[in-house]
Amino acid sequence: MTMLTPFPTQPLAARLPRTLPLLMGVGPTPIPEPVQRAHGLLINHLGPTMNGVVEAVQEMARYVFQTESRRVFGISGPGSAAMEMAMANLLWPGRRALVVVNGTFSARLAELGRRAGAEVAVLELEPGTGIDPAALAEVLDAQPADLVAMGQGETSCGAYHQRLPEAIAVAKARGALVVVDTVVTLSCMPFLADEWGVDVALTAGQKGLGSVPGVSLIAFNEASWAAVCARPAPPAQWVLDARLAERFWMDHQYHYTAPTPSLLAMYEALRLICEEGLEARWARHAAHSGALQAGLEALGLTLFAAPEHRLASAVAVRVPDGVDVDALRARMEDRHGVQIAGAFGLPIFRIGQLGEQCRRVPVLRTLSALGEGLVAQGYGEDAEAGARVAAELLGA
Numbered sequence: 146m147t148m149l150t151p152f153p154t155q156p157l158a159a160r161l162p163r164t165l166p167l168l169m170g171v172g173p174t175p176i177p178e179p180v181q182r183a184h185g186l187l188i189n190h191l192g193p194t195m196n197g198v199v200e201a202v203q204e205m206a207r208y209v210f211q212t213e214s215r216r217v218f219g220i221s222g223p224g225s226a227a228m229e230m231a232m233a234n235l236l237w238p239g240r241r242a243l244v245v246v247n248g249t250f251s252a253r254l255a256e257l258g259r260r261a262g263a264e265v266a267v268l269e270l271e272p273g274t275g276i277d278p279a280a281l282a283e284v285l286d287a288q289p290a291d292l293v294a295m296g297q298g299e300t301s302c303g304a305y306h307q308r309l310p311e312a313i314a315v316a317k318a319r320g321a322l323v324v325v326d327t328v329v330t331l332s333c334m335p336f337l338a339d340e341w342g343v344d345v346a347l348t349a350g351q352k353g354l355g356s357v358p359g360v361s362l363i364a365f366n367e368a369s370w371a372a373v374c375a376r377p378a379p380p381a382q383w384v385l386d387a388r389l390a391e392r393f394w395m396d397h398q399y400h401y402t403a404p405t406p407s408l409l410a411m412y413e414a415l416r417l418i419c420e421e422g423l424e425a426r427w428a429r430h431a432a433h434s435g436a437l438q439a440g441l442e443a444l445g446l447t448l449f450a451a452p453e454h455r456l457a458s459a460v461a462v463r464v465p466d467g468v469d470v471d472a473l474r475a476r477m478e479d480r481h482g483v484q485i486a487g488a489f490g491l492p493i494f495r496i497g498q499l500g501e502q503c504r505r506v507p508v509l510r511t512l513s514a515l516g517e518g519l520v521a522q523g524y525g526e527d528a529e530a531g532a533r534v535a536a537e538l539l540g541a
């Protein structure tokens with residue numbers, strides 16, 4: 146018998162910084178204490194205790210999505226798994242989909258549609274811009290689709306579809322089911338699944354909801370569920386088969402072992418959102434993100450998306466000429482313990498305003514760290530200009 150031999154190891158603490166950085170990227174985001182505590186608990190995945198948790202998660206998720214859909218499921222997996230559940234269950238060879246693409250994540254929706262064997266057309270927008278419903282109508286009239294998919298927000302470039310409700314109406318008037326990715330917007334910016342006619346809404350745990358990564362949520366209304374049930378054959382994905390997920394989420398039967406610690410964390414995250422109330426939470430995001438944006442401009446920076454196409458929850462900033470963004474981000478982390486996000490190819494960096502990031506202290510701390518880092522590279526002279534402006538806007 147040949148075996149690999151054991152080797153010296155280090156406890157995890159030796160690998161982590163003594164103080165974990167403030168997560169001001171675009172996910173994962175800081176989690177509130179009750180979520181942290183819930184995540185430390187392990188219970189059985191079947192039985193009356195878990196059934197009560199599951200039903201409460203569904204009930205709270207209905208409020209957060211603003212839907213009365215019965216079929217609200219959790220998914221053991223990242224936001225991409227929820228995207229895949231939507232696309233893989235609603236598409237199959239012979240189905241036609243149109244995906245509105247303005248960045249990395251919406252492009253992923255298109256890729257998932259292709260992998261499901263569907264014919265996928267793409268309505269491509271400039272990064273940093275949002276949908277024009279008339280353009281969508283034109284494309285759908287020329288090339289009808291069974292399904293239209295888009296993200297409410299595109300995290301990769303900080304873009305927001307301000308006119309999403311009209312775009313949904315355009316798609317539905319032409320007989321398409323509508324899938325909306327709300328990973329970067331849910332609970333941060335207004336989203337009304339039923340009122341807007343969204344057929345499938347999906348989100349992840351680790352962005353605006355303020356939970357841990359690894360559990361996502363999806364809501365199917367009656368129309369999209371009918372399409373799932375009308376499939377000629379089950380999808381290739383067994384874990385993400387929505388009809389198997391229904392067994393667990395509706396009938397409390399075994400599908401696969403549910404990640405109970407992450408579901409308990411999701412429970413607490415949703416409870417905190419219900420407690421705060423959606424309108425108050427949207428207002429908190431608008432106020433703090435507005436202060437952050439004003440602070441960024443006070444530092445002499447330019448925001449990537451125009452105001453009408455700009456996400457509140459993920460703010461993309463142009464990298465000024467002459468600034469080394471990798472060095473800037475490294476300095477912010479090393480000196481100030483603040484992490485912000487880079488980009489996938491665009492000349493921008495990104496700052497999250499998701500959930501707990503939308504508080505006075507993290508916003509001001511981020512602006513101070515950024516200001517100091519910019520001044521250190523010779524960009525601007527007043528490191529505190531941004532924090533001062535934001536503090537004024539946020540009041541005492």
Ligand SMILES: *Cc1c(COP(=O)(O)O)cnc(C)c1O
Nearest residue numbers: 223224225250296300328329349
């Ligand atoms: C982060 C994100 C995703 C992907 O979520 P993962 O958990 O990384 O799979 C999808 N869509 C949007 C809009 C996102 O911001």
